[in-house]
Amino acid sequence: MKKLRSRLRIVDVVSQAVRGLTSRKLRTALTALGISIGIASLIAIQGITEANQADAKAEIDALGSDFLFITPGTGIGEEAELLPYAPAMLDTHIDDLEHVAAIYTVDARARRNELVPEVQTGGVTVSAVTAADLDLLEPVNGSVAFGRFHDTTSVEVPSVVLGSLAAERLGIRHLVGHPTINISGTNFAVIGVLNEFEILNTDLNRTAIIGLGVADTLFETPDNPSAIYAQVPPEQLDDVRDIIPAQANPAAPGEVAVSRPTEALEIREVIDETFARILQALALIVLAVGGIGIANIMVISVIERRGEIGLRRSLGATRKHIASQFIIESTVLSLLGGLLGVAIGVSIVFGYARYKDFEAIIPWFWLSVGLAAAFALGALAGLYPAWRASRLDPAEAVRPAA
C-alpha cells in the first residue's frame, strides 16, 4: 500500500486555484476590490505626498538662501508699529542682511478704469515702495514677467507694477498701447507685471506696487512700513533673526514678528507627512476589511462547493490537498486584488505627476508593503475556510444536498 500515496503537483495547486477563481469572475473581481482599493490608496497617497515634498524641496533648494519676513506683529496700538526708519536701521546695523526692502500698505482701490465701480477691486491691494527699495524683487525672490520694475523716476510719477494675479484681474496681458489702471481716481501707467510667486510671498501676486512718493501725495499713506523683506545667508540666519526685533522696534521688540517663509513650507511638509500617515492608516484598515471580505467569501465558497470537495476527496485528495487549495485560492485572489491595486495606485501617481508637471515617484516601499500585506492577508483569510473544507467528512460531502 505504500505506493498508493496521493500526490498533487505544485503547478496544479496553483492552476486549480486560478481555475477556481476564473470560473467565478464577477465574484472574484468584487471580492478582490477591497484589497485593490486599499493598496491603490496606500501607493497613491505615498506617491502624491512624495511628489509634493520633492517639488517643495526642489523649490526651497532653488531659492538658494533664506528669506526673512518682518511684520509689526499682531499687537494692537502704536507700540506694534515697525519704526519708519526700521529698514534703514536694519540695513546699516546688521551687516549680514542683504537686500532689505520695505513695503507700505496704501489705502487706495485699483480698478481697470473709471467706469468700473470702486468696490470691484477684484481683491487687488495697493502697496508702495520707496526709491531706496528698488531692489525689492531680490528679498522676495521675484522676477518680472514683462515690462520692468520701478526705477528712481517711476516711483515719483503715477506708474504701477502689478503682481500676476492683479494683472489678470485688471485685464492687463501686455504693455502694447501703454495700458493704464485707475487707482482711487488717478490713472497709473502700467510699466511691468511680475511673474507669479508660487510658494513664497504669494500675497504679492494680488498687489499693485506704486512709488511711495506718489502714494504720499495722492493717498492716505502710513509712515510705518507694513512689512520688511530681507535676505540672509542660511548660516547667519539664527543670529540675525534674534537681533532684528530690537532694531525694527526698539520700544517693543517683543511685538515684532520675524518669520521665515521657507519655514512655513517645511511645516507644510511635516503636516503633509502626518496627513499621509493618517490616510495610510485608513488605507490599511480598508486593506484589512478587504481581507475579512475574502475570508467571508471563502467560507461561503466552502459551503457552496461541498460537492466539489467530496468529489476531490473521492479522487484522492488528502485533507492537506483540500486545505492547500483553499489557502492558495484565497492567496491568489488577494494577490490579484493587490496587483490590480498596484496598477491603479501607480496610474494615479503617474496621472498626478503629469497633471502637476512633477516627476513621478513610485513609492517602492509602500508598493512592497501593499503586496506583502495582500499576500499575508490572503493566506490568513484562507486559513479558517481551508480548515473547514479539510475537516469536511468525505461521505458527508458527496451526499446529495437534502
Add this chain to the structure above:
Amino acid sequence: MSSAVLELRDVSKSYAGSPPIEVLKEIDLKISEGELVAIVGPSGSGKSTLLNMMGALDRPTSGEVLIDGTVVNGLRDPSLSGVRGRRLGFVFQQFHLLPGLSATENVATGLLYHGTRGRARKAAAREALERVGLGHRLDQKPGKLSGGERQRVAIARALLGDPAIVLADEPTGNLDSQTTAEIVELFLELNEQGSTIVMITHDQDLTRSMPRVVEILDGEILDGAAAEPDTDEDDAL
C-alpha cells in the same frame, strides 16, 4: 480462482443519536475482479452508506473493509486518500462535474491527485471519453451537455487511472429511462472490457440485465448467497 478486489467483513455502521441508528448490520460482501454487481434496495435501506464503506469515504463502526486484500479502515487520511485515488473510481448521482472545466478537463481531474503531468492527464482523458462514446464532446463545458452525456463524462473520469473497482451510487437517478438504459448498457460494455463495477440503484428493473444482484433492506443483505459471487443468483429475483 478470482481474487476479491473488495471485501466487507462483518461491517456495521451506526450513526450517533439516542438511540443510535444502526444503518448497516454485520454486512459480509465480497466483490471479485471482473464482476459487475448491482446493489438494489429501497430508499433509506443503507445503500449509500454501504458504498461509503466500500469506497473508504467513511469508516465502519465495526468490522473490516479490505481493498486489494488490505484492511483500510485503520489507515490514516493520507493513505486512505491514496487508496481512493489510486484503486477506486466513483460515479455519483449528481455527476459532480466542475462547471468551469471542459469535458476533457473534468475527466483529467481523475489523475490530478496522482501527480500526473497535465499533458498526460489530458491524453488519458481524451482516450477515456472516446471509450464512453463522447469523443465528439471533448471541449464542451458541462452546461452544454445533456444529463446522459454528463454522466458519461463522470464515468470516464472514474475510469481514469485504471481503478480496481468503480463504485457508482444511483448513477441513473437523475436520468430519464432511455438514457438510463444507455448508461446501464455502457456499464455492461465496460465490464466486458474488464472493469470491475458496483452499481447502486433503487430501481429493480435495472437489475434484470445484471450478472449479479445484491439486495439490501434495512441495512441487511437479503440473500445470504449474495455474499459469495460465484453462484448464479438470477432466480433470487
